[in-house]
Amino acid sequence: MIKNRIEAVIFDWAGTTIDYGCFAPLCGFIEGFKSKNVEITLEEARKPMGMLKIDHVRAISAMPRIQHEFMKQNSRDICEADIQDIYHRFESTLTDNLLCYTDIKPKVIETVALLREAGIKIGSTSGYTRAMMEQIADKVAENGYQPDTCVCADEVPKGRPHPYMMWKNMAELGISDPRHVIKVGDTVSDIKEGLSANTWSVGVIMGSSELGLTEQQVQQLSDEQLGSEIRRVRSAFYAAGADYIIMDMGELPRVIEKIEERLAQQEAHKLLTPGPLTTRQSVKHAMLADHCTWDEDYKAITRSVLRDITEISANTDDFAAVLLQGSGSYAVEAMIQCFCRDDEKLLIIENGAYGKRMIKQAELAGKCFVTMSFDMCTAIDVNAVEARLISEPDIRAVMFVHSETTSGLINPIRELSTLAHSLGKLVLVDAMSSFAAYEIDMEKWGIDALAASANKCLEGLPGLSFVVARKELLEMESSSKSLCLDLHDQYLGLYEGGGKFRFTSPTNILLALRQALDDYRMEGGLTARSARYHCNHEALMKGMGALGIRSLVPEIWQSDIITTFELGALNFETMYGYLKSHGFVIYPGKLTDIPSFRIGTIGDIFPNDIEKLCETLRDYMKG
Numbered sequence: 041m042i043k044n045r046i047e048a049v050i051f052d053w054a055g056t057t058i059d060y061g062c063f064a065p066l067c068g069f070i071e072g073f074k075s076k077n078v079e080i081t082l083e084e085a086r087k088p089m090g091m092l093k094i095d096h097v098r099a100i101s102a103m104p105r106i107q108h109e110f111m112k113q114n115s116r117d118i119c120e121a122d123i124q125d126i127y128h129r130f131e132s133t134l135t136d137n138l139l140c141y142t143d144i145k146p147k148v149i150e151t152v153a154l155l156r157e158a159g160i161k162i163g164s165t166s167g168y169t170r171a172m173m174e175q176i177a178d179k180v181a182e183n184g185y186q187p188d189t190c191v192c193a194d195e196v197p198k199g200r201p202h203p204y205m206m207w208k209n210m211a212e213l214g215i216s217d218p219r220h221v222i223k224v225g226d227t228v229s230d231i232k233e234g235l236s237a238n239t240w241s242v243g244v245i246m247g248s249s250e251l252g253l254t255e256q257q258v259q260q261l262s263d264e265q266l267g268s269e270i271r272r273v274r275s276a277f278y279a280a281g282a283d284y285i286i287m288d289m290g291e292l293p294r295v296i297e298k299i300e301e302r303l304a305q306q307e308a309h310k311l312l313t314p315g316p317l318t319t320r321q322s323v324k325h326a327m328l329a330d331h332c333t334w335d336e337d338y339k340a341i342t343r344s345v346l347r348d349i350t351e352i353s354a355n356t357d358d359f360a361a362v363l364l365q366g367s368g369s370y371a372v373e374a375m376i377q378c379f380c381r382d383d384e385k386l387l388i389i390e391n392g393a394y395g396k397r398m399i400k401q402a403e404l405a406g407k408c409f410v411t412m413s414f415d416m417c418t419a420i421d422v423n424a425v426e427a428r429l430i431s432e433p434d435i436r437a438v439m440f441v442h443s444e445t446t447s448g449l450i451n452p453i454r455e456l457s458t459l460a461h462s463l464g465k466l467v468l469v470d471a472m473s474s475f476a477a478y479e480i481d482m483e484k485w486g487i488d489a490l491a492a493s494a495n496k497c498l499e500g501l502p503g504l505s506f507v508v509a510r511k512e513l514l515e516m517e518s519s520s521k522s523l524c525l526d527l528h529d530q531y532l533g534l535y536e537g538g539g540k541f542r543f544t545s546p547t548n549i550l551l552a553l554r555q556a557l558d559d560y561r562m563e564g565g566l567t568a569r570s571a572r573y574h575c576n577h578e579a580l581m582k583g584m585g586a587l588g589i590r591s592l593v594p595e596i597w598q599s600d601i602i603t604t605f606e607l608g609a610l611n612f613e614t615m616y617g618y619l620k621s622h623g624f625v626i627y628p629g630k631l632t633d634i635p636s637f638r639i640g641t642i643g644d645i646f647p648n649d650i651e652k653l654c655e656t657l658r659d660y661m662k663g
């Protein structure tokens with residue numbers, strides 16, 4: 041079902057909607073060059089098809105074989121006056137020919153009717169001049185096809201592959217978003233016109249100029265011959281960058297449906313989750329460049345990312361960031377693998393699922409560890425930790441989660457770190473969902489290493505995590521039993537290798553992170569970002585309070601990152617479905633005892649988004 045996200049389809053004329061195989065202009069080019077004693081082949085005549093016809097003559101004249109042949113026949117180079125002569129001969133031959141080629145191609149009339157029924161407007165562009173078009177438009181209309189708009193190549197500053205004919209159509213049809221427009225054509229220059237206009241570009245194979253066959257010729261070819269010709273056209277359209285390639289116009293409605301599905305996904309949802317998050321257009325856009333891992337420019341970008349990440353929580357003389365392929369858990373696990381010696385006791389303090397995950401990771405890594413657990417809705421008790429560290433002096437390292445995304449509470453990182461550090465312990469922190477949103481001063485608070493990832497409060501994309509650690513830790517031979525999670529080795533690669541990842545680097549994701557860091561600075565860094573998240577959280581508490589929905593973590597321990605609410609009489613599945621259909625994605629609860637749900641307030645989210653969410657939730661609860 042076409043849903044009206046696509047507002048217009050702009051068709052080419054000859055070879056696309058009329059004139060099967062695009063034969064009308066061909067004789068003209070051949071006759072034109074013949075007037076200068078140069079024989080051109082059908083293939084040469086077709087090659088630039090789709091361009092403004094004078095440009096088409098120029099393109100043929102620029103072919104080396106034609107230039108050579110012209111020199112041989114005329115003992116001089118082809119000049120502008122020759123081109124004009126050839127063009128005039130072309131024009132007069134074309135006039136005789138045009139009306140013979142006004143038949144509408146199969147399935148065009150039905151498809152156009154179907155599109156109009158769906159509310160889609162029909163535009164058109166042509167390599168013909170207006171004068172040529174006037175000779176055929178009425179006849180074609182009589183035959184049953186009449187687009188709403190028609191722009192000819194001589195009515196804009198430049199014809200194909202430039203975008204102006206497309207944009208003039210859009211202006212006349214009153215359409216402003218090129219992503220809601222589809223170009224359909226039968227030549228490489230049509231495909232390029234669609235792409236340069238930033239619209240969707242569709243190539244049609246059968247009856248195209250690129251295929252260059254009449255309907256009769258098509259029928260006479262063996263399956264094998266036709267198959268090979270079709271493959272040739274398909275690969276030409278593909279190489280030109282076509283978004284979709286169809287056999288005939290009957291396939292267009294299905295393509296429109298597919299494009300509309302893609303548009304629907306992009307319009308999409310505000311993710312009110314703990315990551316991946318809603319990200320800025322600029323961050324996603326940064327991924328459009330492809331890079332090689334070895335490339336100097338790419339390595340320089342990597343180095344700048346390492347430096348900027350480190351600076352967020354530490355000074356860069358004593359600390360360094362190590363990027364790691366993979367989600368946040370990879371960085372946490374790497375930290376456990378590398379910084380805790382097998383024979384030295386590690387204390388893992390947990391009050392949520394992420395803390396429990398660290399225990400699992402330490403267990404699998406074969407580390408010697410002990411644990412302390414607190415209720416999911418209470419912050420870690422610093423006094424209890426102090427007592428434990430004093431009574432168990434062989435504990436060498438302490439590890440905990442700063443912002444427990446399970447519940448939404450924030451642990452007293454400063455007090456815990458300074459305490460453990462003052463007792464001579466190594467301090468390792470999972471700062472996944474707090475990094476870049478809460479102040480962390482590794483140096484001052486005695487934090488030796490922390491783990492975080494690109495797709496939380498830095499608002500980058502998932503696929504890259506990192507550890508910021510004291511350089512002395514990174515420089516030591518690591519105790520990792522994993523090759524991939526070896527921070528020491530990764531550190532050497534990244535720093536001694538001048539920004540080189542040991543193994544394939546997620547290049548596009550790194551570019552997105554580079555942009556995310558720039559956006560972070562542009563927003564105003566930690567101060568501005570934490571203030572925005574705080575406003576989001578306040579808006580959420582206010583809105584939910586008005587709906588009588590209670591949060592579960594006491595406000596003194598509550599973070600601005602994500603908030604857990606009591607589900608009460610609400611049904612999560614139906615609520616989720618309703619909110620999603622209204623553009624919001626929320627998260628299930630992770631508390632073990634009380635049924636709950638979570639709403640994240642990080643990412644490219646603003647207080648008005650949160651207000652809208654609460655209104656939507658109110659509507660849901662009313663209905």
Ligand SMILES: *Cc1c(COP(=O)(O)O)cnc(C)c1O
Nearest residue numbers: 367368369394443445470472473
């Ligand atoms: C997101 C997150 C992680 C990492 O989880 P992944 O699914 O591996 O990205 C770890 N700890 C906390 C506190 C988190 O919020």
